[in-house]
Amino acid sequence: MTHKRTILVVDDDTALLKLLGIRLKASGWRVAVAESAEQALAVLDEVQPNVVITDLRMGGMDGMALFDAVHQRYPAMPVIVLTAHGTIPEAVEATKRGVFTFLTKPFESRALLDAVEHAYRLNAASGGGLEEADTDDWRAEVISRSTAMQEVLHQARRVADSNVAVLIQGESGTGKELLARAVHRASARREGAFLAINCSAIPENLLESELFGHAKGAFTGATHDHKGLFQAASGGTVFLDEIGDMPLVLQAKLLRVLQEKEVRAVGSTRSVPVDVRIVSATHRDLEAMVAEGSFREDLFYRLNVVRLDIPPLRERREDIQLLVNHFLREMGEEAAEARPMSFSDDAMACLLSAPWPGNVRQLQNVVEHTAALSTTAVIPGSLVRRALRQDVGAIPSFTIARQHFERDYLTRLMKMTEGNISQAARLAQRNRTELYKLLHRYHLKPETFRSRPASKGRA
Numbered sequence: 009m010t011h012k013r014t015i016l017v018v019d020d021d022t023a024l025l026k027l028l029g030i031r032l033k034a035s036g037w038r039v040a041v042a043e044s045a046e047q048a049l050a051v052l053d054e055v056q057p058n059v060v061i062t063d064l065r066m067g068g069m070d071g072m073a074l075f076d077a078v079h080q081r082y083p084a085m086p087v088i089v090l091t092a093h094g095t096i097p098e099a100v101e102a103t104k105r106g107v108f109t110f111l112t113k114p115f116e117s118r119a120l121l122d123a124v125e126h127a128y129r130l131n132a133a134s135g136g137g138l139e140e141a142d143t144d145d146w147r148a149e150v151i152s153r154s155t156a157m158q159e160v161l162h163q164a165r166r167v168a169d170s171n172v173a174v175l176i177q178g179e180s181g182t183g184k185e186l187l188a189r190a191v192h193r194a195s196a197r198r199e200g201a202f203l204a205i206n207c208s209a210i211p212e213n214l215l216e217s218e219l220f221g222h223a224k225g226a227f228t229g230a231t232h233d234h235k236g237l238f239q240a241a242s243g244g245t246v247f248l249d250e251i252g253d254m255p256l257v258l259q260a261k262l263l264r265v266l267q268e269k270e271v272r273a274v275g276s277t278r279s280v281p282v283d284v285r286i287v288s289a290t291h292r293d294l295e296a297m298v299a300e301g302s303f304r305e306d307l308f309y310r311l312n313v314v315r316l317d318i319p320p321l322r323e324r325r326e327d328i329q330l331l332v333n334h335f336l337r338e339m340g341e342e343a344a345e346a347r348p349m350s351f352s353d354d355a356m357a358c359l360l361s362a363p364w365p366g367n368v369r370q371l372q373n374v375v376e377h378t379a380a381l382s383t384t385a386v387i388p389g390s391l392v393r394r395a396l397r398q399d400v401g402a403i404p405s406f407t408i409a410r411q412h413f414e415r416d417y418l419t420r421l422m423k424m425t426e427g428n429i430s431q432a433a434r435l436a437q438r439n440r441t442e443l444y445k446l447l448h449r450y451h452l453k454p455e456t457f458r459s460r461p462a463s464k465g466r467a
Contacts, residue, residue: 014038015124016057018048018074019090020066028061031117032124045069049077050444053155054453057085059108059127061120064091075107082159084166086127090115146194149186151334154324160316161190167314168194173266175251175311176289178318181369184289185249187318192245197285200244203237208253216258220265221273238271238282245285251311252292252303263307286311321364321371326451328360331368335375349379354389361412362396415450422447427454 015037019025022043029039040055042048045062046069060078064071075087086108108127111120146168147161167174168191176184185204192202205218213227221236237246248254254262265271266286270279288311297303321327336349351359355378364370378391425431432454433443447454 013128014040014055014057016040016042016048016052016055016060018042018045018060018062018066018071020044020063024063028120031121035121035124037124045071045074045077046441047444048074050441050448052078052081053448056155059124060085060087061124062087062089064089072105072107075105079106081155084162088120088123088127146198147190150183150190151331152324152327153330154319154327156319157324157327160187160318163314164191164316165194167191169196171285172313173286173288173311174313175294175315176287176318177294177315178289178291179320179367180291181367182318182320183368184291184318185247187316188245188247188249188287188289191287192247192285195245195285197244201241202245202247203241204247204249205237206249208250212255212258215254216261217274219258220261220271221276223273223275227275234273236271236273238265238284239280241284242282243284245287248286248288250290250292251288252290252294252297256302256304259304259307263304263310266307266310321367325360328371329356331371332356332359332375335372336379339376339379349382349385349387351378351387351392352389355387355392358389358392358396411450414446415452418446418450418452422452422454422457425457427457429454 013036015032017025017028017032017039018041019028020043025041025043029041032039040051040057042051045066048060048062060074062071062074069077071089071091075089078085078087087106089107089110090113091110092113109123111123146165150157150161152158152161164174164187174188174191176187178184188204189202192198205215207215210218217234217236219237221239222234224233248262265282268279269283270281272279294303294308294312298305298308332351340348359371359374366373374392374395377395378387381391382388421432421436425435429440429443433440436443438446
């Protein structure tokens with residue numbers, strides 16, 4: 009769960025760590041602490057802070073290395089660096105690399121609290137941080153709790169109010185059009201039209217007319233003037249899906265529209281000004297296409313002002329159960345005689361471990377297929393395996409088999425030690441940091457395995 013006003017404090021000085029925690033809690037912050045950069049990275053995704061405070065000089069990974077690692081995951085997260093060894097060159101280097109601010113120990117509490125509040129306000133104002141208000145409906149269609157996907161959504165929110173072109177990259181079925189709609193709904197153009205076209209689904213001669221319009225008599229069958237997407241969407245957003253499949257001749261015409269902000273219909277001698285925001289998407293590698301000459305380099309740079317990369321479903325498996333429940337709920341709402349349905353533990357395990365080459369679109373198809381065929385309210389694993397065309401007796405790939413082994417081994421280890429990381433690390437003959445990374449990879453939380461006295465209720 010994401011909490012508001014959360015801060016992660018990292019320092020190998022436990023006394024200072026405790027003092028900082030007391031001061032920040034007194035100012036209304038929810039505080040998480042880590043005694044090393046390695047520990048901070050292990051809990052970063054779970055804590056989901058709004059601001060990170062880190063000491064510069066620590067054993068093992070130092071504060072700047074931690075900053076680099078944090079910004080690999082969350083480019084907009086503000087990081088405040090503290091040091092007892094501050095020098096002007098260090099401060100200059102830190103701020104050049106993107107550190108929010110640099111404070112030298114000993115520092116006044118007021119200075120630190122002011123810096124934290126400033127970082128929080130600026131990040132929130134730009135749409136950053138790791139929380140979104142529940143009332144924000146701009147992203148309602150994008151069902152996700154994945155950290156990777158949340159970061160994509162935060163980037164989308166930050167860029168929405170500008171007019172720059174956005175290129176959405178992702179495999180087929182990942183939800184590129186849903187993200188494009190979210191960008192449109194979060195923008196100042198939300199009251200305007202959102203018009204989408206799939207560049208690979210329409211023949212070249214018709215695609216030109218659909219995009220740019222045509223004049224009456226421009227070709228056989230053109231019995232009246234047709235505006236085309238760019239004129240029809242003026243004041244709104246045009247979404248060009250599978251832009252990598254656009255023919256080169258139309259790429260040149262699209263480039264002119266982007267440069268001159270006007271469009272000339274097929275068969276017309278008059279150009280018409282247009283005011284549209286372009287969001288494009290593709291599953292293809294446009295940079296490779298540019299290199300081989302099948303996509304214009306100048307157009308690529310015009311479209312790729314901001315790039316949003318949607319991770320495939322196999323890299324955000326924590327979204328699978330959420331998506332499954334969403335699809336079941338939608339089916340229930342549409343059915344005349346709705347019956348509550350769910351997947352058995354065996355079926356859900358199949359869904360969670362499947363490779364999903366077709367991503368979210370394939371998952372939705374499997375959910376609808378198995379729900380329609382199931383004779384019981386609880387969908388069995390056999391139906392899921394059949395839908396996935398999995399042979400129960402088949403030998404899995406080495407990668408899948410190893411993943412199953414690692415997940416089962418870690419689960420047994422956590423059960424044996426009741427979530428005690430130090431004990432588990434000794435049994436596994438691995439260090440704590442490596443064990444934390446493995447647990448994170450398989451979404452296993454140590455606290456889940458810790459026994460709680462029945463009389464004490466929830467922690």
